[in-house]
Amino acid sequence: MSDFSQLVDDRPAEGIFRVHPDVYSDPQVFEFEQRYVFERTWMFLGLESQIAHPHDYLLAWIGRLPVLISHGADGVRRAFLNVCRHKGTLLCRLESGNRKFHVCPYHGWAYDSAGRIADVKDQASGAYSAGFAREDHNLVPLGAFASYKGLMFGSVSAEVPPLAEFLGELRFFLDLAMEQGPQGMEFVPGRVGFTYRGNWKAQLDNSSDAYHLTSTHVSFMEVQRRRADLVSGNQEARQFDWKRRFEQQGGAFTFKNGHNAIWLNQSESSKRPIFSRIDEVRERLGPLKAEWMLRLRNLTVFPSMQIADSTSLLIRTFRPVAVDETEMRYYCLAPIGEAPEVRQWRLRQFEDFFNVSGFATPDDTTMYEDMAVGLRARQIDAVQGYYRGMADCVQGADEMARTAGVTPVSSVQGQFDLQAETWGHALYREWSRLMASGAEAERAAGTAGAR
Ligand code: FES
Ligand SMILES: [Fe+2]
Structure with a gap:
């Protein structure tokens, strides 16, 4: 592996954007990106509605660090x-619940729902020293914690910009997901979880990758055709008619801090669960947001949270476990108070495409695992997967962005088969920036192991 600064070859004036295979396959790169990427930026942790009541709690991850989010008796999350x-054991093991006190399974220290030490078991008989009394026994808070439209984010480092600034112009796209319900949004109970034997950046890329649809998901498209022709008996889920995809306009935006969004016009709005309520949405939020909610939209909040809104609404998070192992979590997002029949249909749509047993996910994860095998080849000096659309990509807003009132870093649009890959530039520029600034910060601090 060369220096981190050499791993992303970004020369816009020459029309070059290449990423070195070590970014996806080198264990040493992986070790450093835990510290420089995951521990130095905001990370999505969960929904406020998951811990709506006092003493509700939720577990999450920031890279490899376990996180506990708790709703205190005082109403503060x-x-x-x-x-x-005491000894650094994982305190809480169950993913969510309601507990006034979290009691450590090892020696029984107890913490209240505000993270304060409530009991050091058998403290009176422990002959503790005065030094112990001076220790802070409370749980260690994250460096930063904030919410945006019901989405909770945290950062290990306090040296992060305010959350609204971090999300920046991507907020328009987050609003399109989080404002769908007049009473807010919630996860349909339950989630999908699995691991794949590949790097986390395979998933980071894939959510924006329209280019793979017609090759990776051929069987899905064939099933849609059979359903449309009424050959298939399953008519419960209604996916888009992908035969008509080439008539549609689509595009990609990149934003500051690594985020991106892609969009695609869809004439078959009635296949979306939100369609039944679109008049209410238009009245509440105006025609612009209602119109945008009926477009297919996939967005990525760098580094590991994605929202996909097509015939169902998904939030996906992924966690790097090793350079070639990633844990995935998929949630179905829905308006609070949604009518039961719409909720049921939303779930059927979710299962059909996004579920681990659905038509998309197994195809995609197979590709991620195959990438991990292929990128072991030392003879490959760069991947070429970020070039599509570069010749048509404009700096700043295009007409579509202007109608939305957002100013991306770059915009590109065209017919569906443009299938631009320029969204990747945001991801790897931010990755590169964080890797360089993390290394620089450790060098300045004299921390061992810095490069
Ligand atoms: S490690 Fe938690 S009480 Fe000992
Ligand atoms: Fe896919």
């Missing part, structure tokens, strides 16, 4: 490292 101060 807080986020901590899910690590007991």
Whole structure:
């Protein structure tokens, strides 16, 4: 592996954007990106509606660090490292629930729902020193914790911009998901979880990758055709008619701090669960947002949260476990108070495409695992997967962005078969920037291991 600064070859004036295979396959790169990427930026942790009541709690991850988010008796939500101060054991093991106190399974220290030490078991008989009394026994809070439209984010580092600034212009696209319900949004109970044997950036890329649809998901498209022709008996889920995809306009935006969004016009709005309520949406939020909600939209909040809104609405998070192992979590997002029949249909649509047993996910994860095998080849000096659309990509807003009132870093649009890959530039520029600034910060601090 060369220096981090050499791994992303970004020369816009020459029309070049190449990424070195070590970015996806080098264990040393992986170790450093835990510190420089995951521990130095905002990370999505969960929905406020998951911990709506006092003492509700939720577990999450920031890279490899376990996080506990808890709703205190005082109504304040807080986020901590899910690590007991006594010996560093994982404090809480169950993913969510309601607990006034979290009791460590090892030696029984107890913490209240505001993260304060409530009991050091058998403290009176422990002959503790005065030094112990001076220790802070409370859970270690994250460096930063904030919410945007019901989405909770946290950062290990306090040296991050305010959350609204971090999300920047991507907020328009987050609003299109989080404002769908007049009473807010919630996860349909349950989630999908699985691991794949590949790098986390395979998933980071794939959500914006329209180019793979017609080759990776051929069987899905064939099933849609059979359903449309009424050959298939399953008519419960209604996906888009992909035969008509080439008539549609689509595009991609990149934003500051690594985020991106892609969009595609869809004439078959009635196949979306939101369609039944679109008049209410138009009245509440105006025609612009209602119109945008009926477009297919996939967005990525760098580094590991994605929202896909097509015939169902998905939030996906992924967690790097090793350079070639990634844990995925998929949630079905829905308006609070949604009519039961719409909720049921939303779930059928979710299962049909996004579920681990659905038509898309197994195809995609197979590709991620095959990438991990292929990129072991030392003879490959760069991947060429970020070039489509570069010749048509404009700096700043295009006409579509202007109608939305957003100013991306770059915009590109065309017929569906443009299938631009320029969204990747945001991801790898931010990755590169964080890797360089993390290394620089450690060098300045004299921390061992910095490069
Ligand atoms: S490690 Fe938690 S009480 Fe000992
Ligand atoms: Fe896919």
